[in-house]
Amino acid sequence: MNDMALNSGWLLRVRGLTKIYGQPDGDSIARTGPQASTNICPVTGAIVACAGIDFDLYPGEVLGVVGESGSGKSTLVQLLYFDQPPTAGSAFFTALDNGTTDLFTLSNQRRRHVRNHLLGMVYQNPRDGLNFNFTAGGNIAEKLIMAGSMNVASIRERSSNLLRQTEVPVARMDQTPRTFSGGMQQRVQISKAIANHPPLLFLDEVTSGLDVSVQAKVLDMIRQIQSELGISMIVVSHDLGVIRMLTDRTLVLKNGRIVESGLTDQILQDPQHAYTQLLVSSLL
Ligand SMILES: Nc1ncnc2c1ncn2[C@@H]1O[C@H](COP(=O)(O)OP(=O)(O)OP(=O)(O)O)[C@@H](O)[C@H]1O
Ligand SMILES: [Mg+2]
The missing domain is CATH 3.40.50.300 (P-loop containing nucleotide triphosphate hydrolases)
Incomplete structure (x- = not known):
């Protein structure tokens, strides 16, 4: 030690x-x-x-x-x-x-x-931190899966809670961040960055x-x-x-x-x- x-x-x-x-x-x-x-x-x-x-x-x-x-x-x-x-x-x-x-x-x-x-990272450019070919929920799920979460239902629940916490409308969870405003994209990045605690x-x-x-x-x-x-x-x-x-x-x-x-x-x-x-x- x-x-x-x-x-x-x-x-x-x-x-x-x-x-x-x-x-x-x-x-x-x-x-x-x-x-x-x-x-x-x-x-x-x-x-x-x-x-x-x-x-x-x-x-x-x-x-x-x-x-x-x-x-x-x-x-x-x-x-x-x-x-x-x-x-x-x-x-x-x-x-x-x-x-x-x-x-x-x-x-x-x-x-x-x-x-x-x-670790978590929020990049200046949301395109560096988010995959715009995935949905907002999918971006968070990717991080959760890499951190070892396996259960689909719990991943979805956790993703929606994270979006709620960062004030991204949960109804937009299944849309790509490409269609989001800049502030919303940053909030999805923050959700993703804190997903693994x-x-x-x-x-x-x-x-x-x-x-x-x-x-x-x-x-x-x-x-x-x-x-x-x-x-x-x-x-x-x-x-x-x-x-x-x-x-x-x-x-x-x-x-x-x-x-x-x-x-x-x-x-x-x-x-x-x-x-x-x-x-x-x-x-x-
Ligand atoms: N891949 C790279 N190849 C060559 N030089 C680089 C590379 N990335 C950064 N640099 C150079 O390293 C220096 C520091 O860049 P850095 O991006 O860390 O600055 P910064 O303080 O974040 O600037 P900004 O406020 O504009 O974001 C700069 O001179 C930049 O041109
Ligand atoms: Mg910089």
């Missing part, structure tokens, strides 16, 4: 997480970042999407990830959801082997298990592209789900308003690096880094 894992109370511990696209050389990381004001290595052209990302997430906590377009926010959650392999780094999750196993060393089979049973949920720009009134409803619903189920969440957004409403603690990313982190309220009241000051002033 790893004492560190058991004693310090974290749910997810990420260390040195790095993703580089292209062909870097040994200095590509040093040539990029907030100091250099770019994530593109000027010598090799490699893109350092994120580098040296360290953070801990605690049970029931909602962690925000904010930063300008291209700062590496989506890459960060996609690495943790196994959408793509990292270039370097490790991640430990107490829901798996008491936090003693690096997620990035898992076999494909165990990785599938973690994804199906322990994951202890950890990733939400990537969940409300961008929705109009303001729908945005407020979806944010309210996420808060409600969080307080009812106590799920830990990583909420990615370029919108500090969303971060303020949903998160306890925040990481500010710029050019693939964390430039500031702390309690969300403190960051909003008294941003330390010039880049965060700029973000906060743009909110006023």
